[in-house]
Amino acid sequence: MFDDRGLPDGFPFVVDDDGGVSGCRYLNQYLLDANEQRAFDLVNIRRFHVYHLARLLRFVRRQRAQCLAELAGQSLEDWMSVNGEPRIDLTQTTRQDLIGYRDGRQGAVEFTTLDTEMSCLSSFFRYAVTMGWISTNPFPRWGNRNTLMSGKRKVRQARFLTADQTAHFLAAGLRGDGSDTASRPAASERDYAYGLLLAATGLRREEGALLLDNEIPPLAGIPHDGVHVFDRTGKMGFTRSIYVTAEVAKAIDLYRQTERIALVRRHQSSLRNHRRQGRLLVVDGLTRLRGQPAVIMNGHARPTLAMTDEDRARAVRILEDGCIEPLGLFVARGLPPVLAYWNELFSDARDRVFELGGPNRPPAHISVTPHTLRHTFAVTMLAGLMQEGQHRAGDPYLLLANPVLTVKELLGHHSIAATYHYLYAAETWQGEVPRALRSLAAGLVGHTTQDPHPSVQHRYVEEEA
DNA sequence: TCAGGATGTGATTGGCCGAT
DNA sequence: ATCGGCCAATCACATCCTGA
Known part of the structure; x- marks a missing residue:
């Protein structure tokens, strides 16, 4: 038939x-x-x-x-x-x-x-x-x-953490500060950098997981008082600008210079195997196109913005010495870890933070997931921008800057309606976050005043020997 | 043996469009 | 011009499978 x-x-x-x-x-x-x-x-x-x-x-x-x-x-x-x-x-x-x-x-x-x-x-x-x-x-x-389903609609509410709770979750949960060595994540600086990136940029789980190494410049490439901006295509093919501050770049640099180098080196054989099986997308090199990161494929420069998530997960380039270098920023066995890894990481981190207790433990009704960090970013930014607006209410230029519209752009919402879901939470939270805007990323960062972190340095010195 | 893939399914997000 | 319902797209997580 x-x-x-x-x-x-x-x-x-x-x-x-x-x-x-x-x-x-x-x-x-x-x-x-x-x-x-x-x-x-x-x-x-x-x-x-x-x-x-x-x-x-x-x-x-x-x-x-x-x-x-x-x-x-x-x-x-x-x-x-x-x-x-x-x-x-x-x-x-x-x-x-x-x-x-x-x-x-x-x-x-x-x-x-x-x-x-x-x-x-x-x-x-x-x-x-x-x-x-x-x-x-x-x-x-x-x-x-x-009418089968009407009249029972639930009110949506944003689930977010305070700055202190977020900082604690990143450090104690994702990096494993305060836990014994055995139960810490195998690549704790990578996991910390990932969480910090989500919390400080509002990226979605997958958008962050499949960032490319050349999309985040080294710390030296970031203006001192400013931010680095690049574009990322997200859900529904909607493109927005991502703002990276020096604090985030610093944490990522630390991961790059220690764990990432070691992971890529350690899993060369696995990468070679992938290559034999034809599972890799080999690009000719990296470049920039109109200020945006790009890759060279078949002699043409192609902005990384246009790369699909599937390509990002398997893109590599061959270095002069024959080593296979993944394009992805976050790597596990040579290539970016599968999504299940990040889920499990957050699950472990929740357990660790729960066991540690303390005043900055996230509230019991919130199960912290990658998306919770996005909520947190949205609410913090909204509250901060609204606060800033109050302080400078006489400034005519600020009349043009609507906090909700600003956050809508930052999160890459197609419609303002989605951003309004966060508004109620931000209004009620405003008084508690006086310096949210200025200190967002700074407040999230733990140890970068004395980095690299002693324990990390120690581990990798040993491994080199 | 075990990381990671495949599969199954519950829960949440957010674009879109029509009613007001 | 705004708001809320509809519903596809996505997130989240558990379990089982598989190949290096």
């Missing part, structure tokens, strides 16, 4: 118990049409749509089986073992089914999750109506509103 449609590899099909597709024809038809019309990415069709729709289908079939079993005076199990799952298609779903499904799922998952799930389902039924598969949409609606 579907042989003539030219299906892509890995296209998902829902099949009945017996392996046929007769019972879920419309469901499969919907998935095919959605793919053909490029309604969603194939990845998302597999990841969400087929998944949610199939779960609803199972639920509806079970409901029907339950009814039929009662009519026959049998238990559900007995009836199912004889008759199997009823071959009901999704188009047979009733309003009662949806309400029952909602009530069942509500006990199992968060509201936001179910809300997201329902949007997948409602998309199917709207299409089914358009195509004439069903005459009325089983989703209860009032005007344009989907």
Whole structure:
């Protein structure tokens, strides 16, 4: 039935118990049409749509089986073992089914999750109506509103840390200050630099993890009282400017000169192996294009801004002595660590900070993740900018500078609405952060007055010997 | 043997668009 | 011009698998 449609590899099909597709024809038809019309990415069709729709289908079939079993005076199990799952298609779903499904799922998952799930389902039924598969949409609606899920919306709130809590989390959690050597991260300066970078720039987890080495200049390349600016493409392909202060550059330099050199050297054989397998993207060299970092590929300079995250994770260049040098700033076994690494690092850091206790332990209701640092950056910057505005209210130039718009640009939000989510938190926090703007990065940095950190220097001196 | 990949799924973010 | 709902995109994390 579907042989003539030219299906892509890995296209998902829902099949009945017996392996046929007769019972879920419309469901499969919907998935095919959605793919053909490029309604969603194939990845998302597999990841969400087929998944949610199939779960609803199972639920509806079970409901029907339950009814039929009662009519026959049998238990559900007995009836199912004889008759199997009823071959009901999704188009047979009733309003009662949806309400029952909602009530069942509500006990199992968060509201936001179910809300997201329902949007997948409602998309199917709207299409089914358009195509004439069903005459009325089983989703209860009032005007344009989907009343199945309305009236229960949760208020979103930003989860952020104070400057002291952030500094403590970076030092004690990510770098492992105060923990014994065995339980410290293997590359503690790398992990610290990563956390500091997120907290001081508001980069997202992945944006920070796949930064390139030449996108952050050495400390010497940063103006004394100023900041270094470069562009980074983020979520939804939206580009924004990232501001790097001297404090951040200093922490990154320390990591570069110690752990990064050692890691790259130690994993040359692994990199060579990757290269043999053709898994690397070998560029000819580094350069700059109109002031922005760039790579040379096939004789052409290409701004790093245009590189995809996949390319960033596997890009290397060959040095004159034959060594393979990854382009990524943060490296593990020669290449940037997988995302799971950063998740685990934060998980370990939470445990460490929890065990240490102390006045700067993050509040219990906040689970610190890379995104928490982004929230923290946003709220701190908002509060700082608003405070600054109050002090200098007479300055006519400042009338042009709206703090919310400024932070919107810094975070790379496409719309101001997203930034407003943070506004409430910033207003209530304003009094507690008098010097937030001026001292943001400075307040986050721990030991750089006497770096390199003695323990790090010691470790790597030993290793060289 | 173990880091890292693959897979599964719950939770959150934020672009977009229509109603007001 | 603004606001809130819709819902795709992304984050987060657990578990199982695999190849060097």
